[in-house]
Amino acid sequence: MNFELNDEQRMLSDSVSRFLSDRYDFEKRRKYMEMEGGFDPKIWQGYADLGIFALPFSEDEGGIGGTSVETMIVGEAMGFALANEPWAEAMAIAPSLLTAGSAEQRAAVAEGIISGETVPTWAHLEPGMIDRGEGVQCSASAEGVLNGTKTVVAFGAEATLIFVTAMGPEGLGLYMVKAGAKGMEARAYKTQDGKRAAELSFDGTPSEKLSGGVPAEDAIALAEARGVAAVLAESVGLMEKSIDLTVEYIKGREQFGRPIGSFQALQHIAAGAVVEKEQVRSMAMYASVMCDDADAQARDLAMSAAKVKMVDASRIVGQMSIQLHGGVGMTMEYAIGHYFKRLTLLEIAYGDRDFHMDRLCEAGGLAA
Amino acid sequence: MELTFTPEEEAFRQEVRDFIAANLPAETRDHIKKGNPPTKEMTVSWQKTLHKKGWATPRWPAEWGGPGWSVTQMYIFQQENQIAGAPDPQGFNVGMIGPVLIRFASDEMKKEFLPKIASLDYWFCQGFSEPGAGSDLASLKTSAKWDEDGQQWIVNGQKTWTTYAQYADWIFLLVRTSNEGKKQEGISFLLVDMKSPGVEVHPIQTMDGGHEINSVFFTDVKVPAKNLIGEVNKGWTYAKFLLGNERLGAPRVGASQAKLEHLKEIAKTRIVRGKPLWDHPRFRDKFVEAQIELKALEMTVMRVLSSMQAGADTGKPDPATSVIKIKGAQMIQHLTELFVEMAGEQAAPWTDGELGDNARIGDDWVERAAPNYFNYRKSSIYGGSDQVQKGIISKAILGL
Numbered sequence: 001m002n003f004e005l006n007d008e009q010r011m012l013s014d015s016v017s018r019f020l021s022d023r024y025d026f027e028k029r030r031k032y033m034e035m036e037g038g039f040d041p042k043i044w045q046g047y048a049d050l051g052i053f054a055l056p057f058s059e060d061e062g063g064i065g066g067t068s069v070e071t072m073i074v075g076e077a078m079g080f081a082l083a084n085e086p087w088a089e090a091m092a093i094a095p096s097l098l099t100a101g102s103a104e105q106r107a108a109v110a111e112g113i114i115s116g117e118t119v120p121t122w123a124h125l126e127p128g129m130i131d132r133g134e135g136v137q138c139s140a141s142a143e144g145v146l147n148g149t150k151t152v153v154a155f156g157a158e159a160t161l162i163f164v165t166a167m168g169p170e171g172l173g174l175y176m177v178k179a180g181a182k183g184m185e186a187r188a189y190k191t192q193d194g195k196r197a198a199e200l201s202f203d204g205t206p207s208e209k210l211s212g213g214v215p216a217e218d219a220i221a222l223a224e225a226r227g228v229a230a231v232l233a234e235s236v237g238l239m240e241k242s243i244d245l246t247v248e249y250i251k252g253r254e255q256f257g258r259p260i261g262s263f264q265a266l267q268h269i270a271a272g273a274v275v276e277k278e279q280v281r282s283m284a285m286y287a288s289v290m291c292d293d294a295d296a297q298a299r300d301l302a303m304s305a306a307k308v309k310m311v312d313a314s315r316i317v318g319q320m321s322i323q324l325h326g327g328v329g330m331t332m333e334y335a336i337g338h339y340f341k342r343l344t345l346l347e348i349a350y351g352d353r354d355f356h357m358d359r360l361c362e363a364g365g366l367a368a
Numbered sequence: 369m370e371l372t373f374t375p376e377e378e379a380f381r382q383e384v385r386d387f388i389a390a391n392l393p394a395e396t397r398d399h400i401k402k403g404n405p406p407t408k409e410m411t412v413s414w415q416k417t418l419h420k421k422g423w424a425t426p427r428w429p430a431e432w433g434g435p436g437w438s439v440t441q442m443y444i445f446q447q448e449n450q451i452a453g454a455p456d457p458q459g460f461n462v463g464m465i466g467p468v469l470i471r472f473a474s475d476e477m478k479k480e481f482l483p484k485i486a487s488l489d490y491w492f493c494q495g496f497s498e499p500g501a502g503s504d505l506a507s508l509k510t511s512a513k514w515d516e517d518g519q520q521w522i523v524n525g526q527k528t529w530t531t532y533a534q535y536a537d538w539i540f541l542l543v544r545t546s547n548e549g550k551k552q553e554g555i556s557f558l559l560v561d562m563k564s565p566g567v568e569v570h571p572i573q574t575m576d577g578g579h580e581i582n583s584v585f586f587t588d589v590k591v592p593a594k595n596l597i598g599e600v601n602k603g604w605t606y607a608k609f610l611l612g613n614e615r616l617g618a619p620r621v622g623a624s625q626a627k628l629e630h631l632k633e634i635a636k637t638r639i640v641r642g643k644p645l646w647d648h649p650r651f652r653d654k655f656v657e658a659q660i661e662l663k664a665l666e667m668t669v670m671r672v673l674s675s676m677q678a679g680a681d682t683g684k685p686d687p688a689t690s691v692i693k694i695k696g697a698q699m700i701q702h703l704t705e706l707f708v709e710m711a712g713e714q715a716a717p718w719t720d721g722e723l724g725d726n727a728r729i730g731d732d733w734v735e736r737a738a739p740n741y742f743n744y745r746k747s748s749i750y751g752g753s754d755q756v757q758k759g760i761i762s763k764a765i766l767g768l
Contacts, residue, residue: 001377001440002370003674009369069369247766261768264759271758274765278691282667289371305660361652365632365659 048116079237102212156198403736450622619696
């Protein structure tokens with residue numbers, strides 16, 4: 001048992017944090033959000049140059065062969081900076097989905113992601129989908145021709161490579177579509193947290209099927225697990241920064257002739273948020289290790305436990321942050337609301353609280 | 369980062385498990401699993417068994433009889449002990465006064481006291497709180513005046529909430545030795561023999577009917593000069609160190625894991641409205657939610673231990689111990705609530721012998737359900753209440 005980061009991991013944490021603090025603050029982020037794709041391509045390239053996209057890929061695929069612990073380190077820094085780019089799609093989702101592909105497919109896609117050239121995303125959810133992964137209507141022919149629609153695809157209009165979950169002649173499959181492919185239309189929009197997403201429709205769109213690796217179901221389940229781990233990691237950074245911003249605010253804000261942070265009622269609310277945040281940090285570590293567990297059942301239950309804890313804590317930390325900021329916390333002008341909105345969207349990402357509670361309850365809880 | 373245990377650590381776990389299985393009396397195990405606090409004899413006998421094996425003081429340095437375990441081994445040992453239903457090592461001895469002596473006392477004092485603290489030949493109790501000094505501990509008034517002629521301290525005052533004072537051979541005491549300057553700077557730390565003339569113990573019955581706590585009165589109690597720990601007026605520093613250690617042991621993760629498993633076992637056989645309680649979705653929700661919270665707590669405790677192992681142990685209390693103190697208390701309290709809910713109306717009888725041999729109503733765990741719920745309200749009050757912990761977090765972590 002050991003919860004300490006090693007030297008390389010500490011260096012990674014420092015270098016990513018430094019990179020982000022040089023490029024991100026509230027005003028700069030606002031500018032990036034107004035750029036054409038919703039983020040600054042130079043920063044995306046910067047991540048690639050830093051080497052972070054090489055972390056999750058094996059050496060055979062041209063990567064560094066890191067673990068999900070490295071993804072956690074990056075994720076926390078991304079959350080803290082409130083970074084806009086689809087880093088989790090590149091670091092957690094794409095490498096997981098690619099396990100369904102052949103060695104050649106994996107190496108070819110990895111090369112594009114590692115170099116920064118490829119911006120990947122995952123078109124998974126559908127308007128009529130009953131639950132995550134259930135009831136896929138989008139279809140693929142034996143030749144990989146896609147028909148159907150996908151909903152709330154992160155950066156669906158900006159991504160250069162879209163992984164599509166579709167029902168093929170042999171069952172569920174994963175298909176890769178290049179941006180601008182024939183018959184693909186994107187209805188793009190901004191999301192509540194200042195990112196971008198799109199409704200994607202495919203009408204006879206050509207694609208390349210991932211085959212030669214693990215069954216698509218397994219690759220999807222791995223992506224879902226690592227997606228949850230990425231959510232946990234990012235939320236730790238978001239909560240950390242939310243508490244920082246709130247403490248800074250209540251130290252400076254004076255009412256009744258003194259800083260409101262001197263009032264015990266407020267101090268105890270803030271301290272309660274620290275307790276919750278620390279519990280989420282613990283669960284983020286747990287998730288980062290368990291999401292790569294070979295036992296899929298143990299992995300999924302662990303992810304569900306982590307996600308439920310994250311949702312409960314996120315409500316407490318997020319709502320406390322707005323409350324203690326008072327009126328200004330309600331405004332677009334203050335950073336805190338933007339952190340709150342991002343946390344809220346993460347609460348519902350990769351399965352909401354009920355989804356994960358159901359999964360745990362059906363299994364009778366975590367293994368003792 | 370590595371959350372799993374190495375084969376060596378797993379082998380150690382098995383060794384601990386086997387030792388407990390071979391040596392823990394079944395009577396003690398059943399008594400504790402049922403939800404009862406261990407008797408004095410059970411605690412003493414188990415600690416002596418561990419002491420013979422060299423396992424009584426896991427966190428002490430080898431020089432003073434510790435087994436030289438890694439933090440992980442300590443954690444495994446504690447967990448196995450609690451899961452098996454063994455009495456905890458006597459905390460005031462092993463977790464509090466022992467470490468204080470090791471860090472702050474003279475060699476002479478260490479030699480005199482540590483072996484008997486480890487073997488539980490001396491049962492120590494804790495004399496900190498007073499009627500007028502609870503959360504505001506530093507306002508304590510029990511005084512120790514230096515008697516120049518007798519070269520001794522004369523102690524007068526009253527301590528309260530003193531757990532198991534009725535069992536104790538010794539008490540470690542915070543006393544006021546100066547009224548100058550800040551109140552924290554006039555406190556000293558003394559060891560007092562409970563048999564000294566002028567020491568009186570008065571029981572306090574708690575609402576569950578139990579007798580754990582007491583008031584202890586001191587009237588002109590003579591205490592030899594050599595029983596002072598460290599320096600005069602430095603007692604507050606030692607007390608803070610002690611409280612940090614107390615918080616670290618507070619969460620009792622293994623005990624909560626055992627309780628939660630027990631809850632599940634019972635729920636599977638307890639038929640409620642036509643089916644096992646376990647199959648009721650509302651119960652399952654509560655069970656799973658408790659399990660999630662406990663998993664997070666377990667991870668947080670392991671994080672704190674791991675950072676200590678990595679050498680971050682500065683001797684100063686880690687504010688993270690406040691987090692685990694708060695969460696550990698909530699956890700155990702919540703579990704006792706679930707037992708009351710599971711017992712339903714059968715939790716009502718006050719089974720204090722009035723029914724004679726027919727005392728039991730319902731299953732054998734039922735009679736402890738309500739008393740344990742009442743009793744464990746203590747855990748968010750002692751060792752620095754939740755509000756004190758939040759004060760520490762506000763100050764030490766948030767800088768408010």
